[in-house]
Amino acid sequence: MYTVDHMGPRYLRQALAEDVRTGLTSVPKWLPPKWFYDAAGSELFSRITRLPEYYPSRRELALLREHAREIAALTEAENLVELGSGTSEKTTLLLDALTSEGTLKTYTPVDVDGTTLEAAAQRVAAAYPGLAIWAVRADFERHLSLLPRIGRRLVAFLGGTLGNMDEEGRASFLTELRATLSPGDCLLLGADLVKDTGRLVAAYDDAEGVTAAFNRNVLSVMNRELGADFVPEAFEHVALYDARLNRIEMRLRAVRHTRVRFRELDLVVTFKAGEETRTEISSKFYRYRLEREVERAGYTPVRWYSDPAQDFALFLAQVPRRPGEDRPPEYRSRRARHHT
Incomplete structure (x- = not known):
């Protein structure tokens, strides 16, 4: 097993400090969602994926079970690259198929x-004895150009994580990733689809309050890493759906006037009572819009897989081959015959 670290011991703290200075001095205030995921946050998110309200993980897993073999046959990938791999649980289905x-x-x-x-x-x-493993510690928003370029690649970007970017951010990400890929390499996206607003909001505001704890965990991260003095109970979890932008927004709302000092940054931030800080966006997609974004970034659509309820989709695309090489497979849509 090979391990590559593009971040170094101080990278996360410096990046967090930069995001806090920028986001919490903006109007309105914001923070990127990647700061949820320390050990406690990762455990909370694992609990979220098992909640009855949180359908995306179950739908994506069912689609992978249904279609991993065909994806493997279409891509003939020699190297499975997984961005935001986490515990690599879903990856087993693709690894088995390939x-x-x-x-x-x-x-x-x-x-x-x-x-x-x-x-x-x-x-x-x-x-998987005999399989070469290149474990890469990297921020896919900043280090795409540094990823190993080994063999014919299938890049998996699952969990609907693409939706955590706005349209401009998605265009930049897809284009930058495209520049690192070779003709014939493929991209597999997991995408949550537009649906009933009530179901969307419930998935991010569960009855048990697990998502609320997950959201407030970012305050604990800033307390630990930057010497902040947030009182988590002074902020309440908010989840709402913006129909104009087709996205869920998670926010933290100050329940009273609060003044927070960051010792490590020599920074003081004031939150007015009722003021909200956006901590995550989760864009939901119409098929034609996601296809258009991917094509604009220079990929050729190969397959669209979705469940019968049209809750979630897997979208397989390919970097066009050079003239004279095999053409990509004819683009067809497939719906799963069942899901669990």
């Missing part, structure tokens, strides 16, 4: 959390 196809030689998990990355990579290495 192994059965006989093409897979390398697995490249990419994540910012070095501890989670190392543990997941070791589990995969034990389960």
Whole structure:
């Protein structure tokens, strides 16, 4: 197993400090969602995926079970690259399918959390002896150009994480990723689809309050890493759907006037009673719009898989081959025959 670290010991703290200075001095205030995911946040998110309200993980898993074999056959990938790999649980379905196809030689998990990355990579290495593992600690928003360029690649970007970016951010990400890929390489996206507003909001505001705890966890991260003095109970969780932008927004609303000092930054931030800080966006997609975004970034659509309820989709696209090489497979849509 090979381990590559593009972040260094101070990277996360410096990046957090930069985001806090920029986001919490803006009007309105905001923070990027990646700061949810320390050890406590990762455990809370794992609980979220098992909640009855949170359908995306179940739908995506069912689609992977249904279509991993076809994805493996279409891509013939030698290297599975997973951005935001986390615990690599869903990855097993793709690894099994590509192994059965006989093409897979390398697995490249990419994540910012070095501890989670190392543990997941070791589990995969034990389960798939002979498979080369390149575990890359990197921020996919900043280090795409540094990822290993080994073999014919299938880049998996699952969990609806693409939706955490706004349209401009998605265009930049897809274009930058495209520049690192070779003709014939493929991209597999997981995308949550536009649906009933009540179901969307419930998925981000569960009855047990797990998502609320997950949202407030970012305050604990700033307290620990930047010497802030947030009182988490002074902020309440808010989830709402913006129909104009087709996205969920999670926010933290100050329940009273609050003044927060960041000792490590020599910074003081004031939150008025009722003032909201946006901590996450989760865009929901119409098929034609996501297809258009991906095509504009230079990819050719290959397959669109969705469940019968049209809750979630897997979208497979390919970097066009050079003239004279095989053309990509004819683009067809597939709906899962069932889901669990």
